[in-house]
Amino acid sequence: xxxxxxxxxxxxxxxxAGLVALFFLAMKASNLGTLETGSAYDVTARFDNIGGLKVRxxxxxxGVRIGQVSKIGFDPRTFEAVVxxxxxxxxxxxxxxxxAKILTQGLLGEQYVGLDPGGSPDQxxxxxxxxxxxxxxxxxxxxxxxxxxxxxxxxxx
Amino acid sequence: MIDALAQLGxxxxxxxxxxxxxxxxxxxxxxxxxxxxxRPRLLLQQVFSVGVLSVLIVAVSGxxxxxxxxxxGFYILSQFGxxxxxxxxxxxxxxxxxxxVVTALLFAGRAGSAxxxxxxxxxxxxxxxxxxxMAVNPIRRVLTPRFFAGVISMPLLAAMFSALGVxxxxxxxxxxxxxxxxxxxxxxxxxxxxxxxxxxxxxxxxVFGVVCTWIALYQGYDCVPTSEGVSxxxxxxxxxxxxxxxxxxxxxTALMFGN
Amino acid sequence: MAGSCPLxxxxxxxxxxxxxxxxxxxxxxxxxxxxFDGIDLDIPRGKVTAIMGPSGTGKTTLxxxxxxxxxxxxxxxxxxxxxxxxxGTDELYRFRMxxxxxxxxxxxxxxxxxxxxxxxxxxEHTRLPEDMVRKLVLMKLEAVGLRGARALxxxxxxxxxxxxxxxxxxxxxxxxxxxxDEPFTGQDPISMGILxxxxxxxxxxxxxxxxxxxxxxxxxxxxxxxxxxxAKGRIIEHGAPDQLFASRSPWVRQFLGGLPDGPVxxxxxxxxxxxxxxxxxx
Numbered sequence: 097x098x099x100x101x102x103x104x105x106x107x108x109x110x111x112x113a114g115l116v117a118l119f120f121l122a123m124k125a126s127n128l129g130t131l132e133t134g135s136a137y138d139v140t141a142r143f144d145n146i147g148g149l150k151v152r153x154x155x156x157x158x159g160v161r162i163g164q165v166s167k168i169g170f171d172p173r174t175f176e177a178v179v180x181x182x183x184x185x186x187x188x189x190x191x192x193x194x195x196a197k198i199l200t201q202g203l204l205g206e207q208y209v210g211l212d213p214g215g216s217p218d219q220x221x222x223x224x225x226x227x228x229x230x231x232x233x234x235x236x237x238x239x240x241x242x243x244x245x246x247x248x249x250x251x252x253x
Numbered sequence: 254m255i256d257a258l259a260q261l262g263x264x265x266x267x268x269x270x271x272x273x274x275x276x277x278x279x280x281x282x283x284x285x286x287x288x289x290x291x292r293p294r295l296l297l298q299q300v301f302s303v304g305v306l307s308v309l310i311v312a313v314s315g316x317x318x319x320x321x322x323x324x325x326g327f328y329i330l331s332q333f334g335x336x337x338x339x340x341x342x343x344x345x346x347x348x349x350x351x352x353x354v355v356t357a358l359l360f361a362g363r364a365g366s367a368x369x370x371x372x373x374x375x376x377x378x379x380x381x382x383x384x385x386x387m388a389v390n391p392i393r394r395v396l397t398p399r400f401f402a403g404v405i406s407m408p409l410l411a412a413m414f415s416a417l418g419v420x421x422x423x424x425x426x427x428x429x430x431x432x433x434x435x436x437x438x439x440x441x442x443x444x445x446x447x448x449x450x451x452x453x454x455x456x457x458x459x460v461f462g463v464v465c466t467w468i469a470l471y472q473g474y475d476c477v478p479t480s481e482g483v484s485x486x487x488x489x490x491x492x493x494x495x496x497x498x499x500x501x502x503x504x505x506t507a508l509m510f511g512n
Numbered sequence: 513m514a515g516s517c518p519l520x521x522x523x524x525x526x527x528x529x530x531x532x533x534x535x536x537x538x539x540x541x542x543x544x545x546x547x548f549d550g551i552d553l554d555i556p557r558g559k560v561t562a563i564m565g566p567s568g569t570g571k572t573t574l575x576x577x578x579x580x581x582x583x584x585x586x587x588x589x590x591x592x593x594x595x596x597x598x599x600g601t602d603e604l605y606r607f608r609m610x611x612x613x614x615x616x617x618x619x620x621x622x623x624x625x626x627x628x629x630x631x632x633x634x635x636e637h638t639r640l641p642e643d644m645v646r647k648l649v650l651m652k653l654e655a656v657g658l659r660g661a662r663a664l665x666x667x668x669x670x671x672x673x674x675x676x677x678x679x680x681x682x683x684x685x686x687x688x689x690x691x692x693d694e695p696f697t698g699q700d701p702i703s704m705g706i707l708x709x710x711x712x713x714x715x716x717x718x719x720x721x722x723x724x725x726x727x728x729x730x731x732x733x734x735x736x737x738x739x740x741x742x743a744k745g746r747i748i749e750h751g752a753p754d755q756l757f758a759s760r761s762p763w764v765r766q767f768l769g770g771l772p773d774g775p776v777x778x779x780x781x782x783x784x785x786x787x788x789x790x791x792x793x794x
Contacts, residue, residue, distance in 0.1 A: 114409025117416035383619035
């Protein structure tokens with residue numbers, strides 16, 4: 097009761113500091129700050145193998161992030177992965193013959209969807225599908241192919 | 254032989270009774286929640302003595318732990334050429350584990366033992382009885398505000414610890430060891446998930462707050478009202494809190510980050 | 513000299529007004545030790561009643577049984593006609609506002625000043641405006657002679673002053689009775705004299721009933737109207753102080769006279785001195 101005014105002030109600052117710290121952790125130290133703001137439109141793409149692609153993995157074009165993966169599904173009839181890409185409304189005018197490739201950041205990093213623009217005058221709209229896709233490169237398959245081809249060379253000699 | 258068994262039995266019964274008394278006390282404390290709403294002044298005072306006065310030790314420890322993580326992390330990660338992920342390592346260690354756990358241990362040592370001593374002394378000097386005689390419920394008036402103060406303060410303190418630790422790691426990694434500033438933050442921002450990491454860390458620190466404050470209040474309230482009794486009670490607070498926090502941490506980690 | 517006193521000898525028979533506190537057949541034990549073994553006691557209204565006995569006989573426990581803080585194993589405790597242990601928690605709390613208690617150490621709330629300590633019960637249980645509270649607090653402090661000390665903190669008070677502040681707090685709500693738990697222990701002669709006078713004057717001026725639990729025979733008997741001597745869980749004797757001093761019971765004479773040897777022996781039970789010194793080591 098004695099030091100109530102200073103105490104009140106300090107308690108208020110304490111709560112504020114705690115909330116600021118939480119906010120800092122949320123925004124600067126986690127992926128909350130990179131969550132998509134604003135409206136987006138959905139485009140689907142089918143892949144034979146999505147590798148390590150996850151929901152919220154980035155979708156980029158020319159290296160610039162334009163959206164994220166919003167849903168990953170599976171088609172039991174065609175045994176393909178159906179990936180829903182959520183592209184920010186700011187980025188319109190993506191041609192319908194765009195190539196969607198699953199790429200890896202660096203050698204062992206996160207996987208993301210990279211879009212290579214085509215030349216068609218028609219644009220992708222909400223609900224459209226990208227037909228030209230390239231699946232993820234699975235490391236084991238690449239190594240396996242490499243070893244196989246090396247073995248073939250050796251056997252030819 | 255029979256004596257040893259009888260001893261064991263009576264010790265077991267005494268322990269069970271203590272556990273029961275502890276839970277009954279928690280119930281009584283929670284039932285007094287209305288008091289805190291009616292007299293926010295009490296809560297304010299307690300947040301000051303429990304939370305604000307713990308900031309210094311939590312902040313300093315946070316910075317140093319973060320710096321050590323930065324240092325150690327750099328040496329280990331550079332062996333794999335993965336220095337770029339230092340930010341992720343520091344942040345993940347802090348937010349998921351070190352923030353909540355170390356803050357809880359510091360809290361138990363600083364605020365928990367102070368709470369136990371204060372309440373034990375109030376018991377020894379008959380202040381609690383005096384409140385009873387003045388028709389004031391001592392549990393609602395004395396214990397409940399302190400309980401909620403602890404529960405509120407802990408997540409905030411843990412967040413401060415983690416945040417300052419991340420900055421400490423940045424200072425060492427980027428400032429002293431030459432990691433790229435942008436990489437430090439952007440890797441962190443991609444890999445640290447708000448839901449899985451930050452929120453779970455907050456939940457952990459809330460649980461630890463409840464447990465540590467509860468133990469501190471119970472030990473004080475239940476102690477033998479002599480100076481020796483109070484001193485033993487404060488030691489028990491720190492020891493029991495530490496064990497409870499570490500044990501619960503394992504359980505919570507398994508629940509949250511397991512599969 | 514044991515046994516509870518026959519009903520006819522109780523003070524009830526002496527005055528017409530019913531006793532303030534009526535205890536019948538009280539039995540209480542703690543940690544296996546029997547503290548009270550069937551006690552009958554009457555506290556008359558408007559008088560100072562002393563309860564005396566050696567340390568550890570449970571005199572403080574008796575006060576806690578009267579206030580309802582402890583529950584007896586058997587027997588009835590009636591205060592102003594109310595069975596204390598049949599009251600619900602809220603009713604008990606309301607009832608306690610009519611009882612004041614002075615603890616051995618004063619038991620002031622250490623984080624509040626003298627003024628705020630005395631104001632505490634007023635602010636808790638009444639809706640009086642702050643200036644009324646202030647006036648009442650100052651009057652209570654004046655009654656105990658500590659109005660000038662109102663801004664001090666309990667840590668700055670001497671033991672005697674702390675007890676006087678606690679007394680002012682105990683009378684803040686104008687209770688019908690006050691219980692004093694060992695008020696004279698460890699006091700210097702002046703503080704002792706002050707407290708003794710205060711207890712008597714307050715009792716008469718405010719028409720309170722006072723129960724003084726103590727083992728300071730001289731001080732207590734100088735102000736008591738009636739006294740009980742309790743030992744080993746039973747009432748040894750009771751009556752007006754001069755009656756007790758004239759008692760034939762060797763036990764009462766040893767206690768009241770402060771004699772070192774008597775029914776309570778000087779020597780702790782031991783084998784004979786010769787066997788200890790000359791015989792085998794124990």
